[in-house]
Amino acid sequence: xxxxxxxxxxxxxxxxxxxxxxxxxxxxxxxxxxxxxxxxxxxxxxxxxxxxxxxxxxxxxxxxxxxxxxxxxxxxxxxxxxxxxxxxxxxxxxxxxxxxxxxxxxxxxxxxxxxxxxxxxxxxxxxxxxxxxxxxxxxxxxxxxxxxxxxxxxxxxxxxxxxxxxxxxxxxx
Numbered sequence: 001x002x003x004x005x006x007x008x009x010x011x012x013x014x015x016x017x018x019x020x021x022x023x024x025x026x027x028x029x030x031x032x033x034x035x036x037x038x039x040x041x042x043x044x045x046x047x048x049x050x051x052x053x054x055x056x057x058x059x060x061x062x063x064x065x066x067x068x069x070x071x072x073x074x075x076x077x078x079x080x081x082x083x084x085x086x087x088x089x090x091x092x093x094x095x096x097x098x099x100x101x102x103x104x105x106x107x108x109x110x111x112x113x114x115x116x117x118x119x120x121x122x123x124x125x126x127x128x129x130x131x132x133x134x135x136x137x138x139x140x141x142x143x144x145x146x147x148x149x150x151x152x153x154x155x156x157x158x159x160x161x162x163x164x165x166x167x168x169x170x171x172x173x
Contacts, residue, residue, distance in 0.1 A: 003168065004120075007119045007159065007160055008119050010159045011110065011113070011119065011122070011140070011159060012110045012113065012117075013110065016142075018143045019107050019108060019143045020107070020108055020110065020140060020141065020142065020143065020159070021105050021106070021139075021140075021141055021142075021143055022105065022106040022107075022126060022138055022139070022140050022141075023103070023104070023105050023138065023139045023141070024104055024129070024130055024133055024135035024137075024138050025135060025136045025137040025138065025139070026135060026136030026137070027101075027102060027104065027134065027135045027136075028101075028102065028134065029067050029102050030134075031102075031132075031133030031134045031135060032063070032067055032094060032102045032104045033063040033064055033066075033067055034063075034132045034133050035063075035104060035129050035132060035133040036063035036066055036067075036078075036092060036094070037062075037063040038128075038129060038132055039080060039083060039084070039090070039092065039106075039129075040061060040063065040080070042083055042084040042085075043080035043081060043082055043083040043084070043090070044081050044082035045080070045081040045082070046061050046078055046079070046080050046081075047078070047079050048066070048076060048077055048078035048079065048092075049076070049077055050069045050070070050073040050074075050075070050076050050077075051069075051070070051073035051074030051075045051076070051095075052073050052074075054073075056069075056076065056078070061078070066078070066094055067094060067102060070094040070095055070096060070102070071096050071102075074095060075093060075094060075095035076092075076093075076094045077091065077092070077093055077094075078091065078092040078094075079091050080092065084125050085114065085116065085121075086113065086114055086116075086117060086121060086122060086125055087112050087113060087114065088111075088112045088113075088114060089108065089109075089112045090106060090107070090108050090112070091106070091107040091108070092104065092105070092106055092107075093105040093107065104133075107143070122140075123160075123165055126140065126162070127162060127165070130162055135162075137161055137162050137163050138161065138162045139158050139161050140159045140161070141156075141157050141158040141159055142157040142158075142159065
């Protein structure tokens with residue numbers, strides 16, 4: 001089995017019922033804003049709430065407000081539909097680390113990937129978002145609340161990183 005087939009299987013593995021998380025490393029607030037704006041512009045609908053359960057006005061959701069509310073109210077959570085010709089549903093979580101740095105996580109279930117999904121299409125979109133957000137790296141991984149940035153080898157739950165894709169030259173990206 002080729003590495004591309006392995007990645008496809010890991011991304012699409014429905015058996016365990018877990019979601020997949022995408023985290024962007026070394027990102028500033030303006031990068032989070034850029035990623036959210038891009039995803040909002042490439043989705044059909046958006047709903048959301050802040051850390052106190054207050055709904056975000058779906059007619060006026062804007063990325064700058066989301067970052068500000070996340071900082072004041074511990075986090076913001078968005079649910080987007082029909083995103084970037086890749087996802088039926090995509091969730092976005094924004095919060096701030098103890099260090100004061102923003103943290104953004106994109107979450108999807110394998111069943112939410114559209115039938116036209118290919119690993120290359122997903123990686124192209126993640127690289128586009130990481131570049132837009134000036135992120136140092138991204139990690140596509142199995143859901144794991146105890147995961148910390150850093151290790152990405154076997155047994156860590158990380159499926160692939162931007163660094164892995166660049167180093168492996170699996171794709172002509």
